[in-house]
Amino acid sequence: MFANIPEVKLGIIAVSRDCFPIALSTQRRQNIVSAYGEGLYECPITVENEADALKALDDVKAHGVNALVVFLGNFGPETPETILCQKFDGPTMYVAAAEGDGDMINGRGDAYCGVLNCSYNLGMRHLKAYLPEYPVGTAQECADMIREFVPIARAIIGVKNLKIITFGPRPQDFFACNAPIKGLYELGVEVEENSELDLLVAYKAHAGDKRIPEVVADMQKEMGERTYPDLLERMAQFELTLLDWAEQHKGARQYVAFADKCWPAFPEQFGFEPCYVNSRLASRGIPVACEVDIYGALSEYIGACITGDAITLLDINNSVPQYIYDEDIAGKFDYDIKDTFMGFHCGNTPSCKMCDGCAVKYQLIQNRLLENGGTPDFTRGTLEGDIAPGAITFYRLQCDSEGNLRSYIAQGEVLPVATRSFGGIGVFAIPEMGRFYRHVLIQKRYPHHGAVAFAHCGKALFEVLKYFGVSDIAYNQPKSLPYPTENPFQ
Incomplete structure (x- = not known):
């Protein structure tokens, strides 16, 4: 990469609404990281509340992350997941988990619904974020969407x-x-x-x-x-x-x-x-x-x-x-x-x-x-x-x-x-x-x-x-x- 062009350092943070199993978001995050391969830092903190959000942000910053992926492994907590975008100094992307990797009783995450509320809250806070054309997918589909985010993030960081x-x-x-x-x-x-x-x-x-x-x-x-x-x-x-x-x-x-x-x-x-x-x-x-x-x-x-x-x-x-x-x-x-x-x-x-x-x-x-x-x-x-x-x-x-x-x-x-x-x-x-x-x-x-x-x-x-x-x-x-x-x- 040219010296005059930013190097993107990606990180992913999973969020989880506390009435859903946190393990659902954590495991789905791990699946994405495995599908993506090298170059995606995995924050070990799954965010359920505002305190978690601040800890997760400190973690990704300490690891040099300058472009953030917020992953809704289930419905997601509306305030903490938007605080991640608000307080992160760099481009932020949102993706969400499709169903199909567990039973439809204890393994259903409703992230499809969660993206709607997430978008609404981002709008109320006047926050900019990148959402793919269809931001819901399997681990491999989310990994592919994250790869497409890299050149977008590079341009945003560069212009800024x-x-x-x-x-x-x-x-x-x-x-x-x-x-x-x-x-x-x-x-x-x-x-x-x-x-x-x-x-x-x-x-x-x-x-x-x-x-x-x-x-x-x-x-x-x-x-x-x-x-x-x-x-x-x-x-x-x-x-x-x-x-x-x-x-x-x-x-x-x-x-x-x-x-x-x-x-x-x-x-x-x-x-x-x-x-x-x-x-x-x-x-x-x-x-x-x-x-x-x-x-x-x-x-x-x-x-x-x-x-x-x-x-x-x-x-x-x-x-x-x-x-x-x-x-x-x-x-x-x-x-x-x-x-x-x-x-x-x-x-x-x-x-x-x-x-x-x-x-x-x-x-x-x-x-x-x-x-x-x-x-x-x-x-x-x-x-x-x-x-x-x-x-x-x-x-x-x-x-x-x-x-x-x-x-x-x-x-x-x-x-x-x-x-x-x-x-x-x-x-x-x-x-x-x-x-x-x-x-x-x-x-x-x-x-x-x-x-x-x-x-x-x-x-x-x-x-x-x-x-x-x-x-x-x-x-x-x-x-x-x-x-x-x-x-x-x-």
Whole structure:
């Protein structure tokens, strides 16, 4: 696991209503632990009352537990079981025992009923907890549900302990990346906003850093000859600048993400484009969002926590030309042309998520703008090539102009289709993307940036966003389920 991502230490506490046999909850808890295997700490205290709850909490804290499973082995005591959530400093999950492992007189636990009262009491206390879609199961089913809780808990812990560090204001005419930070504070995220000059001063202070040769060697190992040798020291110096800034400025937080202004002033002043360095940090679980996209950085970080893998941030960029669709997609993949689009950024996607042959190149658009289309100099430094095919989840958590958190999630894939284009780019396919593009992305005024996780992780993402209180979680709805703004007379 990345050093910038939390390590989840699970613990389970069983609760028992005192008019039911305590042995029922205790044995059922033991069965779950046996079914789960290593990695689940079993609290030996079965909670019947408030005093038990406090003792159990002291026990799990002493054993380093940072994500708690409360198990209703029978009906459960309403006050103690909700106090566990109230006083535990971390995400809490509730699961309950299905019947069938004993007789239906002395061996019936009624946990199916107990979950209803538990949920009611959590609501009265305004407590957040994770409950699976169907939170009642056998020992093996509960163990499986607990495994699904791990990435959810990891994201919750990470966001709670996250600081997003920014450099510079949003670029002109990129107002879509400018969103109220109110939503960050509501989620418990800290933000530190700095000037580009602060970053430039810190960068210059790293000139001659004795660690530069080691970073250069690592870049050479990663890219071989597919880079500009004369840029490596400058890029290594910048990488060390960001890593040191993160360590020195995270303050009371444990984890960091960046949102940096990368144009138009950056390349000329620093002498290169920052994209390749940004990709290297992203490959280590430290997102660096382009164009000071704070919510893009947050979205990326959540995805990194859930998947434990590298992520990226891309523009929902351009349509797939008809000739590419006809040559490489039609008849080979079950997608309409409107289901496809190209995701692009200048070169921030980690090399581990790119096709073989990706290389450090120059930013064509910036070269036109800043170097009059001449021989590239300071516009070099992007990581370019086609993005590797495979499963993806395209998603974003955003604070709208009125300060409300909203989000979308869409699962799909990167197709094994050559883009014939520049930048870090891929041909994406998402079922019903055309309708999703119109009635979610456009209709709800989302910016052009979307986070990309390289796996189908929509289920965990949905639960994390729901836990954070995001009520508007959009997705790519099938044709059988029209959007509210979709014209029914097409």
